[in-house]
Amino acid sequence: MTKKELFFIGxxxxxxxxxxxxxxxxxxxxxxxIFSAWAIGLSQNDxxxxxxxxxxxxxxxxxxxxxxxxxxxxxxxxxxAIDAGETLMLSGAGKFGVEPHASNLSSTSIxxxxxxxxxxxxxxxxxxxxxxxxxxxxxxxxxxxxxxxxRWRLVGxxxxxxxxxxxxxxxxxxxxxACAELCIEGGVPPVFVTTKPVQTHExxxxxxxxxxxxxxxxxEKVGIYVSLEGRIEQRGxxxxxxxxxxxxxxxP
Amino acid sequence: MSVKYVPVxxxxxxxxxxFALLVIIMGFLWVFVHIIPDQLTYDPSITPQIQNMRAFxxxxxxxxxxxxxxxxxxxxxxxxxxxxxxxxxxxxxTCFVAFSHASFVIRWYFVxxxxxxxxxxxxxxxxxxxxxxxxxxxxxxxxxLCLIILATTSHDxxxxxxxxxxxxxxxxxxxxxxxxVVAHIGLGTLQDQPVSIFGFLVVLCVALVVGLHxxxxxxELETTDSSALHRVDAYWHALFPVQEIEExxxxxxxxxxxxxxxxxxxxxxxxxxxxxxxHQNGPLGEGKIIDCFVTCPWHGFQYDVTxxxxxxxxxxxxxxxxxxxxxxxxxxxxxxxxPGTPVEPLNVEKEDSV
Numbered sequence: 001m002t003k004k005e006l007f008f009i010g011x012x013x014x015x016x017x018x019x020x021x022x023x024x025x026x027x028x029x030x031x032x033x034i035f036s037a038w039a040i041g042l043s044q045n046d047x048x049x050x051x052x053x054x055x056x057x058x059x060x061x062x063x064x065x066x067x068x069x070x071x072x073x074x075x076x077x078x079x080x081a082i083d084a085g086e087t088l089m090l091s092g093a094g095k096f097g098v099e100p101h102a103s104n105l106s107s108t109s110i111x112x113x114x115x116x117x118x119x120x121x122x123x124x125x126x127x128x129x130x131x132x133x134x135x136x137x138x139x140x141x142x143x144x145x146x147x148x149x150x151r152w153r154l155v156g157x158x159x160x161x162x163x164x165x166x167x168x169x170x171x172x173x174x175x176x177x178a179c180a181e182l183c184i185e186g187g188v189p190p191v192f193v194t195t196k197p198v199q200t201h202e203x204x205x206x207x208x209x210x211x212x213x214x215x216x217x218x219x220e221k222v223g224i225y226v227s228l229e230g231r232i233e234q235r236g237x238x239x240x241x242x243x244x245x246x247x248x249x250x251x252p
Numbered sequence: 253m254s255v256k257y258v259p260v261x262x263x264x265x266x267x268x269x270x271f272a273l274l275v276i277i278m279g280f281l282w283v284f285v286h287i288i289p290d291q292l293t294y295d296p297s298i299t300p301q302i303q304n305m306r307a308f309x310x311x312x313x314x315x316x317x318x319x320x321x322x323x324x325x326x327x328x329x330x331x332x333x334x335x336x337x338x339x340x341x342x343x344x345x346t347c348f349v350a351f352s353h354a355s356f357v358i359r360w361y362f363v364x365x366x367x368x369x370x371x372x373x374x375x376x377x378x379x380x381x382x383x384x385x386x387x388x389x390x391x392x393x394x395x396x397l398c399l400i401i402l403a404t405t406s407h408d409x410x411x412x413x414x415x416x417x418x419x420x421x422x423x424x425x426x427x428x429x430x431x432x433v434v435a436h437i438g439l440g441t442l443q444d445q446p447v448s449i450f451g452f453l454v455v456l457c458v459a460l461v462v463g464l465h466x467x468x469x470x471x472e473l474e475t476t477d478s479s480a481l482h483r484v485d486a487y488w489h490a491l492f493p494v495q496e497i498e499e500x501x502x503x504x505x506x507x508x509x510x511x512x513x514x515x516x517x518x519x520x521x522x523x524x525x526x527x528x529x530x531h532q533n534g535p536l537g538e539g540k541i542i543d544c545f546v547t548c549p550w551h552g553f554q555y556d557v558t559x560x561x562x563x564x565x566x567x568x569x570x571x572x573x574x575x576x577x578x579x580x581x582x583x584x585x586x587x588x589x590x591p592g593t594p595v596e597p598l599n600v601e602k603e604d605s606v
Contacts, residue, residue, distance in 0.1 A: 007539075007540055007547075007549065008334045008337070008549070009337075009542075009547060009549075009551075009552035010263055010265045010266060010334075010551070011263050011552055012552070014265060018331065018334055021331050021332075021334075022334055025332070025335060026276075029276055030275065030276050030279060032314075033276050033277075033279060033280040033311075033314060034280065034283055036280070036310070036314055036453055037279075037280045037281075037283040037284040037288070037307070037310075037311075038287075038288070039449045039453070040284070040306075040310055040450045040453070041288030041291075041307075042288060042291060042292065043448055043450065044288075044292065044298060044306070045445070046292075046294045047296075047298055049295065049296070051296045093364070094363075094364025095365035095366070096364075096365075096366060166296070168299055168302065168360075169294075169296060169297070169298055169299045169302070170298070170302070173444040174384075174385060174388070174439075174440060174443045174444045175441050175444055176361070177377055177385055178361060178362070178373075178376045178377045178387070178389060179360075179361035179362070181376045181377055182361075182362065182367060182372055182376050183365075185367070185376075186366050186367075220377075220382075220385070221385065222385075223385060224384050250382070
């Protein structure tokens with residue numbers, strides 16, 4: 001190809017041999033883009049089986065509300081999809097928790113209506129309007145004392161319990177970190193997802209060592225692999241990990 | 253070339269170029285968003301909004317890579333110049349794709365919350381003191397701002413308004429933008445999945461961009477190199493033998509002041525002009541003379557080789573140089589004439605003439 005054949009200006013007719021090259025280049029770029037989309041798309045990880053259980057419909061249960069470290073209900077009177085004796089974490093709609101309404105009802109027997117979120121043994125009830133769907137019932141009951149499972153050092157990831165339970169798929173990891181922090185700041189219960197189960201519990205509701213919500217130090221470590229030491233309590237069917245923030249180690 | 257500003261000076265090639273771009277982009281997104289979910293057997297599937305943000309984000313990265321590959325490719329092999337011709341449309345489309353990615357992220361991860369979405373975007377993850385979990389979103393925001401600036405100033409109005417030198421400097425923002433996108437990906441999704449096909453493709457793309465730029469630089473040095481190039485006296489430089497210049501074309505030399513000078517041979521006479529086109533600093537010396545005018549290979553801007561002026565009604569001007577030939581070697585005076593200064597062409601038949 002000579003210099004004259006090669007010269008190209010957009011407003012003049014395109015030399016024939018450059019047309020051929022242009023078409024071949026287009027095909028090469030097209031093939032590269034399609035291959036990339038195909039390869040990247042197919043290599044995405046499985047987000048797990050977590051999901052909203054809209055198919056089960058709205059569930060109304062009664063039970064005793066516990067608000068620390070995060071709201072949960074110990075079910076005393078179940079529904080078609082929730083058994084009595086089960087304990088469920090509670091969240092509001094979106095990135096909202098059920099606070100502050102729930103804090104006024106702590107340790108009282110309530111009725112709760114919402115949609116189940118379910119991932120394996122991790123179960124949560126989304127209550128879209130806590131003021132309307134959380135109400136005190138007449139027949140007050142009490143809950144048994146927590147069972148001390150001892151001190152443990154766990155390795156895993158702090159996730160927001162709602163996204164991880166299936167509100168978002170995937171709902172964990174660094175790409176999801178800011179969303180998870182927003183959820184937890186909004187009052188959604190966080191869970192510690194362990195690499196090795198603690199007496200069959202793969203997911204533990206996590207709080208601070210003093211029994212309250214997690215501190216900003218732990219909030220910053222949401223979405224990344226960490227190691228934490230703390231006391232584990234069995235509360236109903238849920239394991240609660242009361243972590244010492246001073247024991248925090250980050251894994252590279 | 254135009255004496256008035258219109259949004260796009262369409263021609264057949266630009267239509268085809270943009271059509272090809274849209275086919276590539278739509279093809280990528282179609283496969284990622286519509287074909288892949290049916291192929292994956294995950295139950296339940298990946299959230300569609302997350303699938304969309306992944307599709308648009310990775311597409312924007314590959315488009316940005318293509319933008320940065322085209323430049324050096326055209327310098328290494330002139331046959332790729334047609335890809336450069338309409339590259340700004342590729343840039344604008346890339347900005348739209350990147351903006352769509354950001355929209356999906358903001359309207360999914362940063363909504364449904366008591367905190368305002370933009371406050372949440374900047375204020376939620378502030379762990380700038382740690383590499384793992386670093387707020388990688390900040391790199392994405394920076395890159396998107398760069399792309400928006402580049403897209404909005406891509407029109408020739410801004411080129412004229414800002415002057416080519418400032419405009420060109422501003423458009424080097426594409427490099428920090430690309431670096432920021434790589435950091436955005438590296439500290440974000442690749443920290444989650446260090447060993448992945450996407451990670452491999454990102455490394456491949458970065459290596460391609462860096463490798464092609466180095467190759468283009470080497471080619472440029474080779475084409476402007478001359479064994480005869482040296483300073484003759486205080487102002488004059490010996491460049492190259494006359495016979496190295498082909499009729500209708502130029503030979504380019506870079507003298508030690510840093511200026512690139514294109515010496516053209518037209519109708520058996522030599523003329524020297526600045527190698528930088530007044531439009532986008534395109535390499536005039538790689539152009540050719542059409543209808544008695546030097547024609548820039550990038551966008552076809554034209555100049556009279558004897559005075560550096562664009563033909564009427566256009567008003568662009570470039571610097572001209574005094575030249576002479578001694579013992580068959582072209583020599584140039586480093587003191588450039590003011591843009592548009594006429595210089596009598598030098599007849600190469602007469603040896604040792606000034």
